[in-house]
Amino acid sequence: MAVTVKTFASASEAAGALSSDRSARYLGGGTLVMRALNEGDVSISTVVRASDQALTRIDASGPRITLGAGVTFARVLAERELGFLHAPARSIGGPAVRNMGTVGGNLFAQSPYGDFTVALLALDATVAVQGSFGSRDIPIEEFLQARERQTGTLVLSVSCTRPTSTEAFRYRKIARIKPKGGSVITLAAHLPISGDRIAGARIALGSMAPTQIRARAAERALEGRSLDAATIAAAASAATEGTSPYDNALGSAWYRREIVGVHLRRLLSGQE
Amino acid sequence: MLELRKDIFADERDDNLKEIGKGTQRQDMLGHVTGTSSYFNDHKLQGMLHLKVVRSTQAHARLRHIDTTEAERSAGVRRIIRGADVPRNLNTLLSLINFGKDDEPSLAVDKVRYKGEPIVAIVADSEREAFEAVAKVRIDYEPLPAVFDVEDALKPGAPVVNETYPKNTFTYHEVYDHQKLRFGDADAALATADHVLEQRYQMSPIEHAPTETNGAIAAPDTNGRYVVYTSTQALFFSVDTCAKILDVPSNTFHFIGGTVGGGFGGKVDTLTEPLAILGAMLTGRPVRYVFGREEEMQYGPPRGAERIYIKDGVMRDGRVVARKIRAYFDSGAYTRLSSYAAVKCAAHLPGPYTIPNVYGDVYCVFTNRTPATAMRGFGVTAMDFAIECQMDKLAHLVGMDPMEFRILNAYRDGDMKAHRREAKNTALIECVQVAAEKAKWPIRDEFKRASSRKDGGGSRAVIPPTPTDSRTRPAAPAQQRTSYDRLPPTVTRESPREPPPPAPPPPSPRPPAPSHGATRFSSVFGTRRR
Numbered sequence: 001m002a003v004t005v006k007t008f009a010s011a012s013e014a015a016g017a018l019s020s021d022r023s024a025r026y027l028g029g030g031t032l033v034m035r036a037l038n039e040g041d042v043s044i045s046t047v048v049r050a051s052d053q054a055l056t057r058i059d060a061s062g063p064r065i066t067l068g069a070g071v072t073f074a075r076v077l078a079e080r081e082l083g084f085l086h087a088p089a090r091s092i093g094g095p096a097v098r099n100m101g102t103v104g105g106n107l108f109a110q111s112p113y114g115d116f117t118v119a120l121l122a123l124d125a126t127v128a129v130q131g132s133f134g135s136r137d138i139p140i141e142e143f144l145q146a147r148e149r150q151t152g153t154l155v156l157s158v159s160c161t162r163p164t165s166t167e168a169f170r171y172r173k174i175a176r177i178k179p180k181g182g183s184v185i186t187l188a189a190h191l192p193i194s195g196d197r198i199a200g201a202r203i204a205l206g207s208m209a210p211t212q213i214r215a216r217a218a219e220r221a222l223e224g225r226s227l228d229a230a231t232i233a234a235a236a237s238a239a240t241e242g243t244s245p246y247d248n249a250l251g252s253a254w255y256r257r258e259i260v261g262v263h264l265r266r267l268l269s270g271q272e
Numbered sequence: 273m274l275e276l277r278k279d280i281f282a283d284e285r286d287d288n289l290k291e292i293g294k295g296t297q298r299q300d301m302l303g304h305v306t307g308t309s310s311y312f313n314d315h316k317l318q319g320m321l322h323l324k325v326v327r328s329t330q331a332h333a334r335l336r337h338i339d340t341t342e343a344e345r346s347a348g349v350r351r352i353i354r355g356a357d358v359p360r361n362l363n364t365l366l367s368l369i370n371f372g373k374d375d376e377p378s379l380a381v382d383k384v385r386y387k388g389e390p391i392v393a394i395v396a397d398s399e400r401e402a403f404e405a406v407a408k409v410r411i412d413y414e415p416l417p418a419v420f421d422v423e424d425a426l427k428p429g430a431p432v433v434n435e436t437y438p439k440n441t442f443t444y445h446e447v448y449d450h451q452k453l454r455f456g457d458a459d460a461a462l463a464t465a466d467h468v469l470e471q472r473y474q475m476s477p478i479e480h481a482p483t484e485t486n487g488a489i490a491a492p493d494t495n496g497r498y499v500v501y502t503s504t505q506a507l508f509f510s511v512d513t514c515a516k517i518l519d520v521p522s523n524t525f526h527f528i529g530g531t532v533g534g535g536f537g538g539k540v541d542t543l544t545e546p547l548a549i550l551g552a553m554l555t556g557r558p559v560r561y562v563f564g565r566e567e568e569m570q571y572g573p574p575r576g577a578e579r580i581y582i583k584d585g586v587m588r589d590g591r592v593v594a595r596k597i598r599a600y601f602d603s604g605a606y607t608r609l610s611s612y613a614a615v616k617c618a619a620h621l622p623g624p625y626t627i628p629n630v631y632g633d634v635y636c637v638f639t640n641r642t643p644a645t646a647m648r649g650f651g652v653t654a655m656d657f658a659i660e661c662q663m664d665k666l667a668h669l670v671g672m673d674p675m676e677f678r679i680l681n682a683y684r685d686g687d688m689k690a691h692r693r694e695a696k697n698t699a700l701i702e703c704v705q706v707a708a709e710k711a712k713w714p715i716r717d718e719f720k721r722a723s724s725r726k727d728g729g730g731s732r733a734v735i736p737p738t739p740t741d742s743r744t745r746p747a748a749p750a751q752q753r754t755s756y757d758r759l760p761p762t763v764t765r766e767s768p769r770e771p772p773p774p775a776p777p778p779p780s781p782r783p784p785a786p787s788h789g790a791t792r793f794s795s796v797f798g799t800r801r802r
Contacts, residue, residue, distance in 0.1 A: 001347065001400075001401075001404065002398070002400060003400060038564065039564045039566055040564065042407050
């Protein structure tokens with residue numbers, strides 16, 4: 001059977017086509033779907049696209065920012081107001097991939113990809129999706145936990161609160177090939193400071209489990225404390241708790257467990 | 273631009289040559305930089321069909337049953353090709369130069385020997401339809417114990433990977449299970465050395481990762497011929513390999529290639545051409561067979577892994593007096609070119625150094641891994657990595673500067689190499705001196721004054737008394753000849769200068785091999801009299 005491409009003017013029509021056909025996939029920038037098709041993934045028979053302008057909108061003026069699902073990483077990088085997301089956007093692929101790859105598609109990228117989502121997870125983002133029962137907002141963590149069941153829903157946008165300072169949000173991707181390699185592990189930390197104490201610590205990890213996950217034990221070690229050497233050491237030693245890394249060509253599960261604490265310590269202590 | 277250091281090699285080259293030593297423009301450069309070079313995959317032929325293969329999901333298994341009934345009924349399928357459809361479904365690449373036994377099928381028949389081995393080929397109207405049919409082929413495997421480690425593969429009772437080589441080692445000269453190098457008495461020298469250092473080195477397979485994946489398009493031409501657009505980096509080698517596998521004269525084919533989107537050794541194996549041509553023969557239509565990226569990365573042949581043990585004896589003054597090496601080349605499930613890599617490796621030992629006692633055993637081993645092939649200096653590169661790591665460690669052990677340590681032990685013109693050729697045009701000393709100079713690495717005057725052209729030869733040119741292994745050798749059967757060795761028996765060629773006679777006594781007399789009355793040179797066998 002040939003692959004059918006369906007293009008809709010509105011996101012809701014596209015969402016309808018997506019939810020009614022199990023072999024349908026939404027094509028954002030094509031960096032995942034076209035790769036799968038080229039490699040012979042016969043589970044995809046319908047490609048759904050939407051030309052809806054709402055999907056490519058960026059709202060970065062206020063304290064809460066919203067990125068349409070179809071916003072590319074190149075556009076994130078071109079937006080001065082989105083400076084705090086430049087490091088994760090720049091860590092994805094090469095210029096060609098960043099020019100096509102989208103924020104929405106990244107939510108579905110399997111490890112060793114999906115680095116931008118690690119950043120969004122640390123920022124407690126909200127994912128707006130359009131399903132067969134209308135649109136709704138889902139906390140990103142909940143979205144990721146149910147990701148395998150999300151293929152029939154269309155992501156409309158992602159929103160999160162801007163970090164209060166550049167120091168408060170940190171990101172690091174560990175790759176063997178720079179600058180374009182897949183992730184060995186990816187780390188993002190959001191550390192809002194209230195007084196001189198951390199309040200609402202978020203640590204997100206990529207490639208440490210089947211989906212991007214939060215390192216809750218490390219967060220607990222940081223919560224309510226000042227970011228000193230002892231706190232950092234406690235967070236680093238708790239980094240592997242609750243993770244379930246796996247072996248792939250880029251690194252073994254053992255290796256990932258060994259290095260995640262080291263890199264978390266460097267990230268938190270501001271070391272290069 | 274290459275610089276010939278005239279201050280060092282004054283009389284090395286005539287400066288009045290017209291081409292040699294002069295810069296020249298590559299003839300394909302303009303096409304490459306302007307994006308107008310055409311590659312094999314730039315041809316879209318009318319009525320072109322697409323071929324995809326069903327690959328083994330098992331590393332080692334007997335094929336109980338292959339069910340293609342559902343795939344045959346799949347939309348767009350024109351032809352399903354099985355092993356029985358391949359005219360000569362067993363080949364080894366170097367049979368073209370009469371080296372090695374045919375051991376690899378184009379499509380597996382009774383057994384698969386590595387994960388990803390092709391079993392069935394499907395020719396369909398579109399790539400998509402070929403993929404859909406591939407997903408409908410049912411294969412009933414009977415898993416067999418697999419072996420993935422070169423030393424495990426040599427243990428008694430190890431699973432036999434490839435029945436052509438039941439000991440899991442390539443057979444040299446139809447007798448030997450490894451390449452052996454003996455020069456002097458390494459064991460005696462190790463016993464009297466001031467320090468002995470033994471180390472183990474393990475390399476991983478390395479993928480060539482070409483921009484353009486392996487592929488070919490074959491199309492029926494007039495007069496029963498086939499035109500083949502191909503990515504091969506060894507065009508005539510591929511022509512002859514296809515002629516053998518498809519059992520037709522090589523002038524059946526018109527191969528068009530030459531523009532390779534990245535080869536590096538990974539496009540010698542002629543993996544796509546035979547099936548693309550066979551598909552065109554069976555359907556009468558143009559057939560395209562191109563590896564996907566994952567196929568290229570996972571099942572395209574890599575540089576093979578090697579395990580190397582080096583045991584060196586060194587004196588306090590820095591002279592390396594003995595080097596004993598055991599190396600295992602992981603050929604994967606089939607031979608491809610690793611057998612030849614082991615020969616090159618043995619000839620290269622002990623590296624570019626003059627060491628009076630050298631002992632080498634180099635094995636080409638079969639395991640249930642992806643078959644390995646050529647890649648940029650294979651047989652030498654990994655061994656050199658191990659040897660140079662070892663040289664640094666030895667220098668540290670005796671408290672010498674690593675640069676000076678290399679100059680002290682470097683080979684020089686006139687020295688006898690372990691494989692009994694006189695060293696000529698040596699330049700390691702000069703390379704180290706220039707590297708030290710460029711890196712502003714201080715070396716002492718006596719080492720700055722050293723030269724490859726001084727103090728070589730003499731006692732260093734002598735082949736030392738060499739004890740031979742006591743094991744009795746079975747007599748070699750008469751050389752097997754194939755139709756691919758077409759040297760006319762009457763041709764006489766000028767004999768290259770005879771090398772110094774080897775010191776060890778020759779093995780028990782062989783039955784006379786068919787004689788052509790000529791001496792020929794082969795990079796595999798060296799100079800041989802036939």
